Amino acid sequence: MNSERYNFKTVEKKWQEKWQKSKIFASKIDKSKEKFYCLEMFPYPSGKIHMGHVRNYTIGDVLSRYKALKGFNVLHPMGWDAFGMPAENAARENKLDPKEWTNKNISTMKDQLKKLGLSIDWDREISTCSEDYYKHQQLFFLELYDKGLVYRKENYVNWDPVDETVLANEQVIDGKGWRSGAVVERKKLNQWFFNISKFSQELLDGLDDLKNWPNKVKVMQKNWIGKSFGCEIAFKTEGDLPVKEIKCFTTRPDTLFGFSFLALSVDHEISKYFAKDKKFQEFKKECSKTGTTEEAIAIGEKIGFKTNMMAINPINPSQKVPVFFANFVLMDYGFGAVFGCPAHDQRDFDFAKKYSLDIKTVVKPDNEGDEYEVKDEAYSGPGILINSGFLNNLKAPEESIIKTIDILEERNIGKKQINFRLKDWGVSRQRYWGCPIPMAYDENGNVTKIPKKDLPVKLPENVDLNFKGNPLDAKNDWKNINIDGKKYLRETDTLDTFVCSSWYYLRFCSPTNQNYGFKKEDIDYWMPVDQYIGGVEHAILHLLYSRFFMKALGYKNDSFKFNEPFEGLFTQGMVCHETYKDENNNWVSPDEIEFVGNEFKKKNNPSQKIKVGPSESMSKSKKNVIDPENIINNYGADSVRLFILSDSPPEKDVQWSEQGMVASYKFLQKLWALHKKIKDKINNNIKISKQNLSLEKFTNQMINKITGNLENFNYNVIIANIYETYNFLNKEIESNLDSETLKKNYKNIVILFSPAIPHFASECLNDLGYEEIVKWPIPDKKLLQEEKVDYVVQINGKKRLILNESRDMDQESLLKIIKSNKLSEKYVKDKSIDKIIFVKNRLINLLINE
RNA sequence: GCCCUCGUGGUGAAAUUGGUAGACACAAAGGACUUAAAAUCCUUGCCAUUUAUGGAGUGCCAGUUCGAGUCUGGCCGAGGGCACCA
Numbered sequence: 001m002n003s004e005r006y007n008f009k010t011v012e013k014k015w016q017e018k019w020q021k022s023k024i025f026a027s028k029i030d031k032s033k034e035k036f037y038c039l040e041m042f043p044y045p046s047g048k049i050h051m052g053h054v055r056n057y058t059i060g061d062v063l064s065r066y067k068a069l070k071g072f073n074v075l076h077p078m079g080w081d082a083f084g085m086p087a088e089n090a091a092r093e094n095k096l097d098p099k100e101w102t103n104k105n106i107s108t109m110k111d112q113l114k115k116l117g118l119s120i121d122w123d124r125e126i127s128t129c130s131e132d133y134y135k136h137q138q139l140f141f142l143e144l145y146d147k148g149l150v151y152r153k154e155n156y157v158n159w160d161p162v163d164e165t166v167l168a169n170e171q172v173i174d175g176k177g178w179r180s181g182a183v184v185e186r187k188k189l190n191q192w193f194f195n196i197s198k199f200s201q202e203l204l205d206g207l208d209d210l211k212n213w214p215n216k217v218k219v220m221q222k223n224w225i226g227k228s229f230g231c232e233i234a235f236k237t238e239g240d241l242p243v244k245e246i247k248c249f250t251t252r253p254d255t256l257f258g259f260s261f262l263a264l265s266v267d268h269e270i271s272k273y274f275a276k277d278k279k280f281q282e283f284k285k286e287c288s289k290t291g292t293t294e295e296a297i298a299i300g301e302k303i304g305f306k307t308n309m310m311a312i313n314p315i316n317p318s319q320k321v322p323v324f325f326a327n328f329v330l331m332d333y334g335f336g337a338v339f340g341c342p343a344h345d346q347r348d349f350d351f352a353k354k355y356s357l358d359i360k361t362v363v364k365p366d367n368e369g370d371e372y373e374v375k376d377e378a379y380s381g382p383g384i385l386i387n388s389g390f391l392n393n394l395k396a397p398e399e400s401i402i403k404t405i406d407i408l409e410e411r412n413i414g415k416k417q418i419n420f421r422l423k424d425w426g427v428s429r430q431r432y433w434g435c436p437i438p439m440a441y442d443e444n445g446n447v448t449k450i451p452k453k454d455l456p457v458k459l460p461e462n463v464d465l466n467f468k469g470n471p472l473d474a475k476n477d478w479k480n481i482n483i484d485g486k487k488y489l490r491e492t493d494t495l496d497t498f499v500c501s502s503w504y505y506l507r508f509c510s511p512t513n514q515n516y517g518f519k520k521e522d523i524d525y526w527m528p529v530d531q532y533i534g535g536v537e538h539a540i541l542h543l544l545y546s547r548f549f550m551k552a553l554g555y556k557n558d559s560f561k562f563n564e565p566f567e568g569l570f571t572q573g574m575v576c577h578e579t580y581k582d583e584n585n586n587w588v589s590p591d592e593i594e595f596v597g598n599e600f601k602k603k604n605n606p607s608q609k610i611k612v613g614p615s616e617s618m619s620k621s622k623k624n625v626i627d628p629e630n631i632i633n634n635y636g637a638d639s640v641r642l643f644i645l646s647d648s649p650p651e652k653d654v655q656w657s658e659q660g661m662v663a664s665y666k667f668l669q670k671l672w673a674l675h676k677k678i679k680d681k682i683n684n685n686i687k688i689s690k691q692n693l694s695l696e697k698f699t700n701q702m703i704n705k706i707t708g709n710l711e712n713f714n715y716n717v718i719i720a721n722i723y724e725t726y727n728f729l730n731k732e733i734e735s736n737l738d739s740e741t742l743k744k745n746y747k748n749i750v751i752l753f754s755p756a757i758p759h760f761a762s763e764c765l766n767d768l769g770y771e772e773i774v775k776w777p778i779p780d781k782k783l784l785q786e787e788k789v790d791y792v793v794q795i796n797g798k799k800r801l802i803l804n805e806s807r808d809m810d811q812e813s814l815l816k817i818i819k820s821n822k823l824s825e826k827y828v829k830d831k832s833i834d835k836i837i838f839v840k841n842r843l844i845n846l847l848i849n850e
Numbered sequence: 851g852c853c854c855u856c857g858u859g860g861u862g863a864a865a866u867u868g869g870u871a872g873a874c875a876c877a878a879a880g881g882a883c884u885u886a887a888a889a890u891c892c893u894u895g896c897c898a899u900u901u902a903u904g905g906a907g908u909g910c911c912a913g914u915u916c917g918a919g920u921c922u923g924g925c926c927g928a929g930g931g932c933a934c935c936a
Contacts, residue, residue, distance in 0.1 A: 215854080215855090216854060216855065216930080216931085219853070219854055219855095219931080220853095220854085220930095220931060220932080222853095223852095223853065223854090223931075223932060224931095224932080226932095226935065228935070228936085230936080248936075249935090249936065250936060251935090251936065252936080263936090302934080326934095327934080328934040328936090329934085329936080330934075330935065330936090332935095333935045333936075334935075334936060337936090338935095338936045339936075340936085341936095345936075346851080347934060347936080348936085350934095419935080419936090420935095421935055536930085536931095539931085540931090646862090646874085646875070647862050647863080647875080647876085648862060648863070649863080652856095652862095652863095654862085655861090655862065657861095657862085657876070659876060659877075660862085660875080660876060663875070663876070664875095667875095708866090714864090716862090716863075716864085716874090717863095717864065717873090717874080719874075719875085720863090720864070720873065720874035720875075721873095721874080722874090723873095723874050723875070724873075724874065727874090790870070792869070792870050794869085794916080794917075796916080796917095797915095797916055797917050798917095799869095799870065802870060835916070836916090837869095837916050837917075839869060842869060842870095843869050843870085843917085845869085845916050845917065846916090847916060
């Protein structure tokens with residue numbers, strides 16, 4: 001018995017060095033081969049890799065390695081999302097340069113990723129904070145500006161008081177900054193915007209073509225874009241203000257006869273007539289208080305400020321209703337004005353109840369009579385129009401909405417309109433560590449572009465990061481510039497870092513191209529990304545921005561033929577771990593505790609009892625993190641890969657378990673021992689005349705299984721398949737095996753293992769005398785089918801027994817066997833069979849009248 | 851409130867087009883080996899007197915079907931997304 005242990009340390013190092021030297025993962029255009037672009041979301045260089053990275057990149061690596069073995073020309077690059085706040089904060093705390101801090105982190109994390117044995121083409125490494133990257137981004141900015149897709153306007157913005165910067169709508173979560181967690185304030189500022197809303201319809205339509213995207217993500221984007229079909233209606237007004245007309249957008253013009261008030265946003269332009277009205281100003285303050293926090297919305301009290309204006313119902317001019325300002329009307333949707341129909345909209349209903357306004361029922365459900373009246377809550381379901389004059393008896397909503405719009409258009413009262421919820425992307429950030437916006441202002445504040453010859457606008461070094469606000473504002477020598485002899489002030493805002501990640505997938509195709517962000521020849525070959533892999537938390541932000549950026553580059557540009565950046569998307573689940581707290585309710589990390597007897601105790605203070613909390617996504621704040629580096633050092637990369645893939649389907653959350661990790665490690669040891677046994681059998685040159693059919697069949701079935709599971713991202717099942725294979729071989733090895741046959745089949749089996757445990761598989765093959773893994777095996781169809789199959793015998797739909805009989809048997813012969821079989825005979829003897837259901841090679845169901 | 855997804859042993863989970871439910875693993879219990887321990891190996895989902903046999907069983911209730919974890923309707927529960935979007 002060969003007891004040599006598998007030494008992952010030497011083996012993994014050996015292969016990592018070998019791969020690096022031979023540049024086996026370097027990719028170049030080869031038009032004779034089909035390409036496969038596999039991309040995982042690049043990391044933010046925060047310091048060290050975490051388990052989420054391990055999972056994400058292991059999944060991508062399995063796919064890349066499999067596709068390469070399948071004969072695809074694989075592009076599998078990696079880079080760094082290197083601009084952003086943490087670098088600035090860390091640099092301030094440690095009196096460091098953000099650039100130094102970032103580059104140090106990149107180098108640490110790169111080493112860690114290499115230790116995982118990822119098949120990455122490091123020659124294509126990019127970093128968004130390098131001048132060589134962001135200079136192209138500045139050019140794109142100017143390009144988009146020339147196309148009219150970038151503009152500057154004063155607008156209410158989401159102001160994060162902690163990070164002291166503006167946030168995009170997508171970056172405000174539950175009324176708080178996505179990074180700082182601070183309650184976001186409303187502030188009016190001059191900002192740069194990308195005109196993403198111009199592409200609302202295209203971004204929506206494009207979702208239908210993304211066949212290999214999770215439906216969940218598409219639904220989220222669809223809701224975010226928020227298309228609604230309706231009608232713009234102009235209401236004539238009466239009153240002492242010089243206002244003749246107010247425009248509203250509505251999706252239910254058919255309920256116009258139920259009109260009972262008109263509500264305006266406090267930011268509506270009409271509010272200027274109330275600038276000196278103290279009561280109105282108080283009301284406005286009240287509205288801003290109930291702003292965006294979750295509780296405020298949950299309580300959701302609707303409040304209004306009544307004006308002395310009256311609005312006239314355009315299809316029923318004798319009806320005049322009061323005009324209010326109301327807290328629930330948003331200025332940046334529709335026209336900042338809402339026509340209120342309390343009977344058929346719950347929000348309007350609540351408002352009408354509060355201010356005792358008319359609630360007039362104009363839609364009745366199909367099963368109700370004409371006397372139907374809305375009482376305790378609004379009715380927004382389908383039905384028939386009533387109390388609506390010439391609109392009566394129309395079917396709501398399909399028929400009635402369209403009919404009403406037609407009539408309104410005919411009478412010049414309103415017109416059909418489509419509205420989107422998606423707003424333009426504010427990209428200005430008042431921070432230092434980002435890509436400078438290549439614009440400047442003359443002394444009158446007029447905007448001008450930095451000429452191309454003066455690009456790139458380099459981020460200045462040695463800035464005072466302790467400056468309250470944007471450090472670039474304090475950098476006078478950088479701010480003041482000359483363009484063609486004229487004095488200008490630079491734009492000091494930098495770009496949102498989501499701009500950097502909106503095109504990095506293009507840069508990977510041409511990472512060293514100097515005069516432009518990418519080369520047409522390169523992207524024509526490599527793009528689009530065939531499989532993109534990352535966390536679902538980017539479902540809207542990054543993925544929508546990237547889709548927009550692609551469309552923006554292609555806009556008014558005939559030579560850019562791409563429309564969608566990511567052909568396939570896979571969103572992997574998170575890595576979770578139990579949480580621990582000590583008696584003082586402080587979070588405790590798994591490293592600090594040990595399991596003694598039947599409970600956890602603190603290592604350095606065993607009298608402290610530890611409370612075990614629910615398993616949650618690993619996070620520093622809850623201290624439930626496991627450091628991948630330690631794990632790799634203790635168990636090896638292949639063991640970690642094996643474990644992280646094994647326990648749950650990749651799209652679901654996975655529980656980190658030390659026991660599971662140890663089990664994976666032990667399994668590789670067992671597998672190595674088995675390998676040695678197999679090697680001995682091969683080297684002993686045993687020849688037997690009888691074919692080793694069961695081995696051949698098993699191997700071919702396994703090729704078929706694993707291939708199928710790889711194609712469908714069933715990576716957890718692949719690990720189960722590897723275990724199954726071990727269990728099979730471990731038994732089979734005891735029987736008489738022909739060396740040639742064993743070698744041939746075992747080689748294929750090891751190749752099947754290689755995407756998941758590449759170092760181990762390479763070592764096994766090498767140990768058998770093979771140089772490199774080159775080709776994914778193809779199963780022999782003849783061997784995929786057993787000539788005996790299990791037939792399920794059912795009596796009246798109940799499984800009674802299983803007969804292992806020859807394949808392709810017909811109903812009659814199978815029935816004969818059943819009748820003569822001792823076990824089944826009792827069910828059929830002397831009974832009349834009414835009906836037989838027979839499924840070839842699978843099942844027979846006998847219906848017997850008892 | 852609206853939208854989406856998911857409910858399978860003690861746990862993580864498998865299961866072609868509807869056709870053997872629980873593959874593979876973790877945990878626990880029992881056993882083997884050992885002076886002992888560790889390591890390793892074997893057995894075990896539930897109920898019924900059993901390694902045979904029978905029964906129930908994929909959140910609950912109906913339905914379609916010879917046959918439902920899978921399809922349809924209703925209910926209950928969990929997770930995620932959106933949030934005064936007119």
